[in-house]
Amino acid sequence: MSQPASSNTTATADSQANEVAMLRDQVKRLQGMATLGELTGTATHEFNNVLMTVINYAKLGLRNEDKASRDKALTKILEASERAAQITNTILAQARNRSDAMGPVDLSGLVRETLVLMQREMQKYRISVETDLVDTATVHGSGNQIQRLLLNLLTNSRQAIGECGTLWIRVTGVETGEEGIQQIELTVRDSGKGIPEDVLPKIFDPYFSTKSGPDETGKGGTGLGLAACKDIIDEHNGRVRVESSVGRGTAFIIRFPASASQRAAA
Incomplete structure (x- = not known):
């Protein structure tokens, strides 16, 4: 015995709705991965700048033996290191929390x-x-x-x-x-x-x-x-x-x- 046309139409509509919902979920997951990738890319540039600051002031401290120059170099290195910690902590928090719950x-x-x-x-x-x-x-x-x-x-x-x-x-x-x-x-x-x-x-x-x-x-x-x-x-x-x-x-x-x-x- 054939199914009524209305039942077939309803089943088709439900199937299409489910497919749309699945595609939306996939898009959200891809957007989440893209966001994490963008964050990581941005953080890489940020971290590279911080690293160059550390390297340059370390060289300055090694070249100059007077206390004032070394204190300045160590202060700048400390500030750059604290910023590096901020960057890595932000990325790690994002990486740990991949759920959209x-x-x-x-x-x-x-x-x-x-x-x-x-x-x-x-x-x-x-x-x-x-x-x-x-x-x-x-x-x-x-x-x-x-x-x-x-x-x-x-x-x-x-x-x-x-x-x-x-x-x-x-x-x-x-x-x-x-x-x-x-x-x-x-x-x-x-x-x-x-x-x-x-x-x-x-x-x-x-x-x-x-x-x-x-x-x-x-x-x-x-x-x-x-x-x-x-x-x-x-x-x-x-x-x-x-x-x-x-x-x-x-x-x-x-x-x-x-x-x-x-x-x-x-």
Whole structure:
């Protein structure tokens, strides 16, 4: 006895839905691997700079026997070594936590870690970074996914600025009546060229880009960065609004639900 046409249609739709879900999971895993690769590549350049500082000041200390020169060399070597430890700790933490499982995430801490890896790039383009990060800002989410969001936003802002500009990053709690802090707000604001009003509604569309292609660092121009950001925000039950003015810059304001521990502490 043949199956009704409606049953066959439903089975086909379910099969297609499952296939789409599997493909989305594969894309997320590939994006996670790409993010880890990007972090490792960035950290390699950062670590190489630190290593050259150590080598050069070690040579300086060996060439000069006076106490002042050696003290200066040892101080610079210590500072460079401490920065190297920051870089390796950030990469090791990312490598250990490859899971996208949800849990409490310290958003301010994640911003600081991400800026450690982006420092060389910001310095290269002479971009000043100003932060205003509340001490305790815990959201419920995936640290991997949110760091991917941060990397995409910071890279996008750096490209919008070009050279010699300012990037502001703010993390704060948002209170709702007498219930205390219910949301954590992340703001990434740049002094870049801004986004035209007619383009603004399209910036989160997949494959839409105002750039002709990746820049000299190999980043941007694919139209996938901001689309991925929107997916991550949606998956975390967050909301995003964009404020932009041509010639004055752009701000991404994102609100995530605060974690249960954050709400309880408030």
